[in-house]
Amino acid sequence: MKTTETPAPVPAESGATVSKVGVPAGTDTRQKKEGGVLNVFSHGILIVWAIMVVMPLVWAVMTSFKTDGDIFSSPWSLPDRLHFENWSRAWSDAHMSDYFLNTVLVVGGSLIGTLVLGSMAAYVLARFDFPGNRFIYYLFIGGMSFPIMLALVPLFYVVNNMGLLNTIHGLILVYIAYSLPFTVFFLTAFFRTLPTSVAEAAFVDGASHTRTFFQIMLPMAKPGLISVGIFNFLGQWNQYMLPTVLNTDPDKHVLTQGLVQLAVSQGYKGDWSGLFAGLVMAMLPVLAAYIVFQRQVVQGLTAGALK
Amino acid sequence: MQHGKYRFIVGFLVLPLGLYALFVVWPFIQSIYYSFTDWTGLSPDFKMVGFDNYKRMFDDEIFWKSLQHSLLFALVLPVVTLGLALFFAFMINVGGRRRRGGPAITGVRGSSFYKIVYFFPQVLSIAIVAILFAFVYNPDSGAINSLLSAVGLDSLQPLWLGDPDLALWCVMAVLVWSTTGFFVVLFSAGMASIPADLYEAALLDGASRFATFFRITLPLLWDTVQSGWVYMGILALGAESFAVVQIMTTGPGGPDYSTTVMVLYVYQKAFRDGQAAYATTIGVALLVVTLAFAAIVMRLGRRERLEF
Numbered sequence: 249m250k251t252t253e254t255p256a257p258v259p260a261e262s263g264a265t266v267s268k269v270g271v272p273a274g275t276d277t278r279q280k281k282e283g284g285v286l287n288v289f290s291h292g293i294l295i296v297w298a299i300m301v302v303m304p305l306v307w308a309v310m311t312s313f314k315t316d317g318d319i320f321s322s323p324w325s326l327p328d329r330l331h332f333e334n335w336s337r338a339w340s341d342a343h344m345s346d347y348f349l350n351t352v353l354v355v356g357g358s359l360i361g362t363l364v365l366g367s368m369a370a371y372v373l374a375r376f377d378f379p380g381n382r383f384i385y386y387l388f389i390g391g392m393s394f395p396i397m398l399a400l401v402p403l404f405y406v407v408n409n410m411g412l413l414n415t416i417h418g419l420i421l422v423y424i425a426y427s428l429p430f431t432v433f434f435l436t437a438f439f440r441t442l443p444t445s446v447a448e449a450a451f452v453d454g455a456s457h458t459r460t461f462f463q464i465m466l467p468m469a470k471p472g473l474i475s476v477g478i479f480n481f482l483g484q485w486n487q488y489m490l491p492t493v494l495n496t497d498p499d500k501h502v503l504t505q506g507l508v509q510l511a512v513s514q515g516y517k518g519d520w521s522g523l524f525a526g527l528v529m530a531m532l533p534v535l536a537a538y539i540v541f542q543r544q545v546v547q548g549l550t551a552g553a554l555k
Numbered sequence: 556m557q558h559g560k561y562r563f564i565v566g567f568l569v570l571p572l573g574l575y576a577l578f579v580v581w582p583f584i585q586s587i588y589y590s591f592t593d594w595t596g597l598s599p600d601f602k603m604v605g606f607d608n609y610k611r612m613f614d615d616e617i618f619w620k621s622l623q624h625s626l627l628f629a630l631v632l633p634v635v636t637l638g639l640a641l642f643f644a645f646m647i648n649v650g651g652r653r654r655r656g657g658p659a660i661t662g663v664r665g666s667s668f669y670k671i672v673y674f675f676p677q678v679l680s681i682a683i684v685a686i687l688f689a690f691v692y693n694p695d696s697g698a699i700n701s702l703l704s705a706v707g708l709d710s711l712q713p714l715w716l717g718d719p720d721l722a723l724w725c726v727m728a729v730l731v732w733s734t735t736g737f738f739v740v741l742f743s744a745g746m747a748s749i750p751a752d753l754y755e756a757a758l759l760d761g762a763s764r765f766a767t768f769f770r771i772t773l774p775l776l777w778d779t780v781q782s783g784w785v786y787m788g789i790l791a792l793g794a795e796s797f798a799v800v801q802i803m804t805t806g807p808g809g810p811d812y813s814t815t816v817m818v819l820y821v822y823q824k825a826f827r828d829g830q831a832a833y834a835t836t837i838g839v840a841l842l843v844v845t846l847a848f849a850a851i852v853m854r855l856g857r858r859e860r861l862e863f
Binding site for chain 2: 291293297301388404405407461493550
C-alpha cells in the first residue's frame, strides 16, 4: 500500500472541482448544521495542537537571542535586542562546530555504508532462491523489535576489544549494523516489486550478476533508496543511545551528546543563552531541510509503517 | 541464471551479514549467556551462578518499580498518542464544512498546513526535545510556570519534574508531544486512500460523522493502527524512553526512582554500577516484556482483513 503521495479524495481548497450528485434535500440542512458546528470545533482543536507544537520551538528561538539575566527574570518577553554573541559563543566556545563536524562524518559514512550493504543484502534476499534465504531474512527482521539496550552491554566490550571504542569509524560500523534490519526489510520488499525481465535481458547479454546489480537494478531502485535513505539519515543524525554508550570521549561527541553535555555543564557555568543558541542551531538545519523536502521526508518516514 | 550464482550470493551477503552478526546478533546471544554469570564488566573473570541474578531481580524493589513504569509507558503512551492522532487525522480529513454542490466529505481548510506543522517534532532528535522540555518544565523560570504566574495563577507552581507524583507524567507528555504528529500524517495518508463513495453512502443513510468514524474509518484503517500500536510500544519501552528519562529527570530516574524505566535501569547497572551481568538479566526481562507486548497487541487486534 503506497499512500502518502495519494492526494486526499478531494482537497479542501478545491472543493468545487469534483461535484457529485447532491445528497437529497431533506438531509441537507441537518448535515449542514452539523457540519458547521463540527467545522468550528475541529478547527479550534487543530489550531490548539498546532500552537502546542510550535510554541516550545518559538520559545527556544526567542530565548537563544536573550541575555542570561532576561532568561530568568522574564522568560516570555521578547529579547531587548538580538544577542548574536550567544550564537558565536555556542559555535566556538561550546564546541558546537566540532560536534557538527563529528556528526557529519559519522552520518555521512554510515549512511553510504547502510545503503550499499543494505541494498546488496536485500537484492540477494529478494531475487535469489537458496537454502537459508528465509532464515537470514528473518534474522535481519528480528532486529527491529528487540530492545537494543540488551545488546549494548556486551556490545560495549566487543567494540572495546576490537579497539573501536570512541572512534569515528567504530561508530560508523555500529550505526550501519543497527540500521540494517529496517533497510533490508524495506528494500527487500522494494526489489520484489521491480520487474525481473530487465535484469534477465542484461544477464542474457552477458552481464555478470554484480554488473547487473550495480548498473541496472540500483538505478531502478532509486525511489526506494531515497525513501530509506531519508529514514536512515534522520535516525542516524538524531541517534542518542548508541553514541551515549559507545562514544564517551568528549572530543568525539556527536551533536546530541554535545548538547546534553552542554545542558548538564550549565549547572555550574550558567551560560543558558549559549545552550539555547546551540539547541536552535541543531534544530534549524533539520527543520529547514524538512520544509524544503517535505514530501520526500514524510514519504521516507511513513513508508515502513504502511508496508 | 545459474552461472556463478552461489559465489555471487555469498559475495553479496558476507559483509552485511558479517557486520550484523558481529555487532547485533552476537551481543544479543552473549547477553543472555551473561545473565547467568557474575560478570562485573570491569574484569574479564567471571563464573556461572545459575539463576542467582534472576532471584536477585525478583527481590529488587527498584526493578519492580522500573517494570511498573515501563508497563505504564507501554499501555498509556500508545492509547493516548494513537487516540489523539486518529482524532486529529479524522478532523483534518473529514471535519471540513460541506459546501453546496461540493462533495459530501471534505477536509478542513489548510489541512496540508496542519500536517506540515504537526510533523515538526518527528524530524527533531528526541535528545534535543528532551533538553528543551527540561527547561519548559523548570519550576523557577520555565515556560509553563512563568506562563501560569502571568495569568494570575501564582499559587499554582508545580515542581513538575521535581515532584515524584508528577515527574513520570511529565516525561510521558513529552513523548506524546513528539510522536503524535507522525501518526497524524500516517493515518491521514491511510484515510485518504479510503474511497469517498463509502462515506457518501453512509451519509446518505443518515449516519452521523461520529458513526462514520467508528463504522467506516476505524475498521478500514485497522491494520495501520495496529502496526502503529506495536511500533509505539517498542519505542515507549526502548530507545525513546531512555533518552527522555536519562536527559530530563534528576538522578537520572528520580526523584526517588519515580521515573526509572527498565531500559534506563539496564544502562545504569551496566555502565554506572559495574554490574554488567545483572544488567543483562534486567535486559532479558525487558526483552520478554517487549515480545509479550507485541504478541498481545497482534493477538487482540486480529480480525478479518477488509478489502476495499
